[in-house]
Amino acid sequence: MSTQNRPIRKAVIPVAGLGTRFLPVTRAVPKILLPVLNVPVIEYAVREVVNSGITDIAIVMSRGMESVASYFGEQPELVRTLEERGRAELAALQREISSLANITTLYQDNPKGLGHAVLMARDFVGDEPFAVLLPDDVIWSDTPSTKQLIDVRSAHGGSVIAALEVPDEVVSQKGIIDGDEVADRVVSVRGLVEKPALEDAPSNLSIIGRYVLDPAVFEYLSGEHAGAGGEIQLTDAIEATLGAVPVHACRFKGHHVDTGNPGGMLQAALYEAGRDPALRKLVNEAISAWE
Numbered sequence: 001m002s003t004q005n006r007p008i009r010k011a012v013i014p015v016a017g018l019g020t021r022f023l024p025v026t027r028a029v030p031k032i033l034l035p036v037l038n039v040p041v042i043e044y045a046v047r048e049v050v051n052s053g054i055t056d057i058a059i060v061m062s063r064g065m066e067s068v069a070s071y072f073g074e075q076p077e078l079v080r081t082l083e084e085r086g087r088a089e090l091a092a093l094q095r096e097i098s099s100l101a102n103i104t105t106l107y108q109d110n111p112k113g114l115g116h117a118v119l120m121a122r123d124f125v126g127d128e129p130f131a132v133l134l135p136d137d138v139i140w141s142d143t144p145s146t147k148q149l150i151d152v153r154s155a156h157g158g159s160v161i162a163a164l165e166v167p168d169e170v171v172s173q174k175g176i177i178d179g180d181e182v183a184d185r186v187v188s189v190r191g192l193v194e195k196p197a198l199e200d201a202p203s204n205l206s207i208i209g210r211y212v213l214d215p216a217v218f219e220y221l222s223g224e225h226a227g228a229g230g231e232i233q234l235t236d237a238i239e240a241t242l243g244a245v246p247v248h249a250c251r252f253k254g255h256h257v258d259t260g261n262p263g264g265m266l267q268a269a270l271y272e273a274g275r276d277p278a279l280r281k282l283v284n285e286a287i288s289a290w291e
């Protein structure tokens, strides 16, 4: 049965991993709870999903990351204390965080790659089209980037991946897209290759961590084929559906930062600071201390 007209109700957010690039802090705190200023990266992803009309989220995590689930849980004592102290607005914000979406947590016990993490959500997803967000990729935009992908799917069907042109030195760290522009910001995908050497790459158009996928990807994922780096790759699973499922890439509108390393986290914090006059002033003062 075609999944073309079915709404996107579910999202999968994989967060498992050791967070080695953020050691030592990730000895004690899951990477995904590290904040851009005071908001954890995972909250950006959850809010984007919710603002894209999605109601059900599965966070795929490693054991020991339960604090990610409690972050979105109710905190009645905190809320009560804030209210008693006359901080009604802050209390309301805490209530909102615990009622954003129906959040389920799933475990990925073996770190076998992104495709494997998504496979862990197969029962959660069922036979519906669904979104995947890699929360390290933070995107600021008027229309949430996931919603932009959903809109491309409404127009063209099938699966949709977010895309961005990247410099040569980044190509070998990303999934790379081969295809032709068929509409404004929409590329019809002919092929995908995960982390190619620069000389083998078909383009500089990179997959960014937003996907709206036809459930057909699970057929390939369940075969647990090892791809680039010996890992089960989501990119390979999407490629395997080509021919049976139309795949498009969406050059989304928005500002993207890869917060998966401390430098990127700093860039994200500065971007947020630039949107707030008081923080912008502080940043300028801090930078002038470099002189």
Ligand code: G1P
Pocket (backbone or CB within 6 Å): 114, 134, 137, 173, 174, 175, 176, 194, 195, 206, 207, 208, 209, 233, 234, 235
């Ligand atoms: C993953 C995907 C890759 C994509 C990237 C986007 O790689 O496998 O295709 O380009 O996310 O951030 P990772 O960064 O997990 O190695």
